[in-house]
Amino acid sequence: MKYTVDKSVFELNKDIKFGILIGENIENSETTFADEERLRQAENKMREEIKPENLRSLHNVELYRDVMIKSGINPNKYPPSVEAMFKRIIKGGQLPVINALVDLCNAVSIENGISLGGHDLRDIHQDLEVRYSRKGDIFLPFGAEEYEDVPEGELVFTSGNVVQTLKWVWRQSELGKLTNESSNVFFQLVGFEYNEDSTLKKSMDEIENLVIKRFNGKVKRFLVDMNNDSIEF
Template identity: 25%
Template sequence: MEITVQDELKQLIPDFKVGIVHYQNIQVGNSPQMLKGRLQLFQESLFFDYEDKKVTEIPAITEWREVFKTIGTDPNRYRPSNEALYRRVQKQHFLHPVNSAVDLNNFLSLQYCIPLGIYDLDKLSGEVKIKIGSEEDSYIAINEREIQLTKKLVSADSESAFGSPYVDSKRSAVSNSTKNALHIVYLQPSMQHSEADQLLQALSNMFTQIHGGTASYQIV
């Protein structure tokens, strides 16, 4: 599957880049106790670390808020998903288990403090473009709400938009029947290529350790 970044987006943010991981022949199910435990302990640790701090002062969150502003999204109204996760933890609204893929995705987003999206690859078709959403772009999100994606960062296949570092669609959600998946890692624009490569290698290795299968990754 070919992944491209819209020219308009590259013009606004010259250093914009995403990490793309393709997983094949994976097995998604209930999270192993090891993952549940690590996710819970990490959230508790973050709560104490940021109890009296502003999450908007975390460099990675600050940078993603600037990305949102640059493309026309108000980050005070539509928060990047990494910021939304940290705010939940700060309020002790800890994440409940969903499935192994979603739980690991959330753990990695908290660990690296960047937005990530995990999608069922077999529910997507054609090429995928990372772009700035138009008035025609919308979808039913995983929270069951219809989301208008004008001036928001979105991922779209040949059918329609399916993902965003704001909130993802229900159409492309990973489930226990998922066998092949697409991971979109919304890297900080300031991140060096070598650092991004190490992150993707570590992230994909952790994913296949839990889910089996194979992984291949690239930076776009």
Template identity: 25%
Template sequence: MEIQISPNLANLIPDFKLGIIEYKNITVGPSPQMLIGRLQMHQESTFFELENKNVTDLPGIQEWRKIFKLTGKDPNRYRHSAEALFRRVQKQNFLSSVQSAIDLNNFFSLQYQVPIGIYDCEKLSGPVTIRIGQENEEYLGLNGRLNSLHHLIVSSDQQGPFGSPFVDSERSPVTENTKNALQIIYLRPSTTQENAERLTESLMKMFIQFHGGEATYHIQGC
């Protein structure tokens, strides 16, 4: 699938980069006990690490809040998805298992302090552009609300925006019927190329371990 970062976004954040993974012939289903246990243990250890700390002091959370400010979105009102996960864990409102693809997304998002989106390729059309949302753009999100996309970073295809590091739309989520998927890791701009590749490849290999199929990855951006 063709994916590009808009010139406006690249000019605003010169080091902006994404980990892009494309999966084929995967099998999504209930999470195996191993994954459920790892997600639970990681949340418990994160909870204790956050004692007497502010979530906004974490480097990944901090960096993505700065990105929201740069694009013109108030990070205090619109918290990126990784920050939202950490705030839940800090309140001991631990994430329960949803299904294998979502659980793995959440696990890696907590581990690396970055937003991650995963989408059903059959529900997308044409090339994908990562850009800044325009005035009056909105979609119904997985949070159950109509979300304004103005000034947010969005992933958009020929039908319009379908994803964001804030919250994804209800148009293209991965379900247990998904066979081909696109995963977008919203990397920290400060991440080196070497570390970006290591992180992305690590996620890809674990995803294939649980879901089978084949996958390819690349780093998009500087």
């Protein structure tokens, strides 16, 4: 299977980088006390360090919003999913416990202020691509049973003509959601730098470590950017 980022995406920001991890033979489970404790600690630290009025100034959030604006998406109406999640936390809310993999991915996202999506590969049957939507693209909203048509010209993450994430990093589909039975998972992280101190590398390291040590799985790891816009896995 291929994963490709259309060259037009890098015209929005030449530094966009997509960290891809393929988790194999994952043994997901109900959330343990230790799993939830990590999530709550991440939430508490975010509340202590970030004020609501400074949320949009967070490095990655600011850049996600800029890319969305340049692509024609209004981030005030369709905020990056992590911005909405962080806003909920900073205002005193807690994320619900779902399962160990989802909760720990959320913890890593909060700890590093980065967009991190996990997609169950059993629901993905065609090549993956980040591109502008085309006529015939469809989307199954979370919790829905009927597909919706996707307007042409919107930045999306898609498998064939089935959109996995609508309006770039706004909302994931019902297809690919992570459950206790998820064992082969496609992780997509979005950053703008990749070095030892970058949130992207740290987050990829954390997810790789969790897949191997917490979930007894294996990992294949890739970096996609303007100089390497396609991979096969």
